[in-house]
Amino acid sequence: MIETFTVKQAVQLTGFKTPHMLDYLHRTGIVRPSRSATPGRGRRRLYTFRDLVLLRSVNHLLRRGLPVRKLKLAIVTMRKKFHDIPLNGRVGADRYVLTNGTDAYLVDGEAKIFDLTKNGQMAFFFMLDVETIRNEVAEQIAKLKA
Numbered sequence: 253m254i255e256t257f258t259v260k261q262a263v264q265l266t267g268f269k270t271p272h273m274l275d276y277l278h279r280t281g282i283v284r285p286s287r288s289a290t291p292g293r294g295r296r297r298l299y300t301f302r303d304l305v306l307l308r309s310v311n312h313l314l315r316r317g318l319p320v321r322k323l324k325l326a327i328v329t330m331r332k333k334f335h336d337i338p339l340n341g342r343v344g345a346d347r348y349v350l351t352n353g354t355d356a357y358l359v360d361g362e363a364k365i366f367d368l369t370k371n372g373q374m375a376f377f378f379m380l381d382v383e384t385i386r387n388e389v390a391e392q393i394a395k396l397k398a
């Protein structure tokens with residue numbers, strides 16, 4: 253049998269301060285508990301381990317500034333366009349979600365980046381290796397002094 257957790261336990265385990273945010277995420281369809289009885293008022297919601305991982309991920313994204321509206325858009329996009337990614341399971345080491353506090357991006361292990369807040373369109377990023385740049389500047393300073 254799959255272990256389940258109550259709303260109160262889910263709040264404690266995922267870092268939310270009160271059950272109100274979980275209620276909101278449930279009402280808006282962002283996160284739905286896997287093991288709940290039939291939907292309806294007064295029904296007990298039960299969360300699985302996978303649900304808790306998703307909720308904690310959502311909490312991290314929200315704390316880093318991603319607006320709820322864009323979070324919902326990102327999850328809807330992942331469900332539509334990237335349905336091979338289990339949203340309440342393991343994404344995999346070669347795929348991960350990033351946020352800049354405004355938008356959410358899915359980074360594929362094949363160096364593909366998709367903007368989840370813009371219907372999954374491909375995006376471009378430039379990554380700077382600060383250590384390499386630091387070494388280049390140090391070399392230039394050494395040449396200047398020579």
